[in-house]
Amino acid sequence: MSLAKRIIPCLDVDNGRVVKGVKFVDIRDAGDPVEVARRYDREGADEITFLDITATHDNRDTLVHVVEQVASEVFIPLTVGGGIRTLDDIRRMLNAGADKVGINSAAVFNPEFIREAAQRFGSQCIVVAMDAKKVSQPGEADRWEIFTHGGRKATGIEAIGWAKKMVDLGAGEILLTSMDRDGTREGFDLPLTRAISEAVTVPVIASGGVGNLDHLADGVIEGKADAVLAASIFHFAEYTIQQAKEHMAARGIEMRL
Amino acid sequence: MSSVAVIDYGMGNLHSIAKALQHAAPEVDVQIVSDADAILQADRVVFPGVGAIRDCMQALNQSGLSAVIQSVAKTKPLLGICLGMQALLTDSEENDNTSGLGIVSGHVVRFSDALMDSHGNNLKIPHMGWNQVHQRPHPLWDKIPQDSRFYFVHSYYAKPDDTSAVAATTEYPDAFACALAQDNVFAVQFHPEKSQAVGLQLLNNFLHWDGQV
Numbered sequence: 001m002s003l004a005k006r007i008i009p010c011l012d013v014d015n016g017r018v019v020k021g022v023k024f025v026d027i028r029d030a031g032d033p034v035e036v037a038r039r040y041d042r043e044g045a046d047e048i049t050f051l052d053i054t055a056t057h058d059n060r061d062t063l064v065h066v067v068e069q070v071a072s073e074v075f076i077p078l079t080v081g082g083g084i085r086t087l088d089d090i091r092r093m094l095n096a097g098a099d100k101v102g103i104n105s106a107a108v109f110n111p112e113f114i115r116e117a118a119q120r121f122g123s124q125c126i127v128v129a130m131d132a133k134k135v136s137q138p139g140e141a142d143r144w145e146i147f148t149h150g151g152r153k154a155t156g157i158e159a160i161g162w163a164k165k166m167v168d169l170g171a172g173e174i175l176l177t178s179m180d181r182d183g184t185r186e187g188f189d190l191p192l193t194r195a196i197s198e199a200v201t202v203p204v205i206a207s208g209g210v211g212n213l214d215h216l217a218d219g220v221i222e223g224k225a226d227a228v229l230a231a232s233i234f235h236f237a238e239y240t241i242q243q244a245k246e247h248m249a250a251r252g253i254e255m256r257l
Numbered sequence: 258m259s260s261v262a263v264i265d266y267g268m269g270n271l272h273s274i275a276k277a278l279q280h281a282a283p284e285v286d287v288q289i290v291s292d293a294d295a296i297l298q299a300d301r302v303v304f305p306g307v308g309a310i311r312d313c314m315q316a317l318n319q320s321g322l323s324a325v326i327q328s329v330a331k332t333k334p335l336l337g338i339c340l341g342m343q344a345l346l347t348d349s350e351e352n353d354n355t356s357g358l359g360i361v362s363g364h365v366v367r368f369s370d371a372l373m374d375s376h377g378n379n380l381k382i383p384h385m386g387w388n389q390v391h392q393r394p395h396p397l398w399d400k401i402p403q404d405s406r407f408y409f410v411h412s413y414y415a416k417p418d419d420t421s422a423v424a425a426t427t428e429y430p431d432a433f434a435c436a437l438a439q440d441n442v443f444a445v446q447f448h449p450e451k452s453q454a455v456g457l458q459l460l461n462n463f464l465h466w467d468g469q470v
Contacts (some may be wrong), residue, residue, distance in 0.1 A: 001430060002374060002375075002388070002429075003380075003384065004406060005386075006387065046387055071272070071273060072276050072280075075277050075451060075456060076408070076452075077408060077451050078412075095270055095272065096271045097270075097272065099451065123383070124385075141466055172385070202381055202382070203372070203381045204381075224378060226385070235262070256387040
């Protein structure tokens, strides 16, 4: 008897559609977000994350409606990320039915925003999303830094210290994406995942690079992640969530089956 | 048509719980209310809550809803959820000791740091995710398999003085009271409105419960 590790399918939403690209290019259409969310719920997803990949005004309005619709019929935790910059953005998403919001670049521009958000809405709904990339050379000690703008813009901020700082400010969970692995299907950056997970007291969601079911299990067993997030392996029906859970359970991981 | 009042005291978003109640029992009139009379007139009352206990108690005391909940707790089926469960106890360690409603005698305490699982991994706080709920006999567990998983997110938990008030336990890593029952009051630390089929079943059971054990 213990807490189950979670599988979180991520829906990248653009203009009312679920899309998935490789390293943010080569975008492929993967369906209607409400339909996709329903399917993941039926298959046993532990949570669902929606990511607004353009964060334009129109796309935001679309996403609010998607979340409202999903929240009225899918009764598992919902997270919304992408372009969350103000307390009003958070309030709007929570009122639409989101349980948590993912905050990424706004935390980099103004770390105090995380404190304000946690004080206002509670740490339980504040997920800090961090995009990290390895900057050390082969032979050097591992070092990862935070990048923004889909991995294009360096900040010079060291990732492990950043994660700790975010937790100190009130983050209730960390969504960690390896920008080296995102979209590559080569598996999570396991040393990065493990380093972050062991450094913080809050749950860590591993993201970026899942190409098969062993990658999910590796994220938990070797990466020490509390939850694993994946998009494309589920969108195109390569695997169902149920298959993923059974595979992870077969490797000895506690799952909700 | 029976009615259920979801108490709105300005702490967090109540749409999820209202939608889940409506989904669980479409024939029930679900109202989100902050008005004392409306709460007292409803057949059943849900007391939800997220956030910090001090803000919660301040909001309840300032609005006069503390007395309303204390009155409901003596008269009709009441379901406390998450912080709404913790607020039922005598006091909480959170925010340098905060007095609660004192409906269930006992304390709310924080998970200690440096908890480990059986593999020697550090357990994270908050306790977040799907964990097993080991039931003790109560009508609200009707049609819910023993040890079903419900969704939790919390850093504090209830320790009732009288262990006969414990309606279910969960292990993290030690067993703690994740549900309390006392006469017509039932309370859960997990979120039934976010626990898919088993959560909806619990809400359905509550919406048909007469408050008798």
